[in-house]
Amino acid sequence: MRAPTPLAIYKKLRGHFGFLDWWPGDTPFEVFVGAILTQQTTWRNVEKAIANLKDANCLDIKSISGMRLEKLESLVRPSGYYRQKARRLRDICKRVVEEHASIECLFRMDRDQLRKLLLSYNGIGEETADSIVLYAAGMPEFVIDAYTKRAMSRINPAISENVGYDELKSYFENRLERELELYKDFHAQFVELGKNYCKKKMPLCQKCPVVGSCAFGKKAAK
DNA sequence: CACCAGGCAAGTA
């Protein structure tokens, strides 16, 4: 049994979970902030932080870039690592305001240039940069995260859970059409799969919707 | 109680 192709995996997930209207945010800036705050944290906690920023009427780049650090810390506290995140978020917003005036201007950049610029900010790594490019700027950039690595390592024995970020990203991009809605929904499907069927404590994905093609599941079923 | 969540950057060898 050969490992399923990315498109075959997507079709199975899509059939199981349906289309996921994922990471909606009222504005691109809200998505941008959410992408940074959600690092190594549950979305539930990020929602609290975002709600705090909204309640304080501060969910805009000017407010955050000029805010006192202690105030921003108190607002984003529920998202965890709050001191690091507050400082990094503020510094990133400051740089965007100073060097690009607005998020809208930033997002008018070429896709590769935007990604490189985002990576140059302290606090934005590969996954966050790609998430921002894909969901906030709306450009097709495939996102890899811990769930994607874990799920793929179980679905395809040739892929290690410790696979490099760029390596796995290229694996998908080389086998899929570069299409915005596909990239957005595929990543959402992987997160849904991860949360429901592919957690660390669930080494055998018996109920996994991709189980028919999952080597790990078949091995366990024997 | 222990363990984990949609990472990142700085430090070490």
Next chain:
DNA sequence: TACTTGCATGGT
């Protein structure tokens, strides 16, 4: 280059 460590709240 490749590993290790600190960061922190909130849910199960």
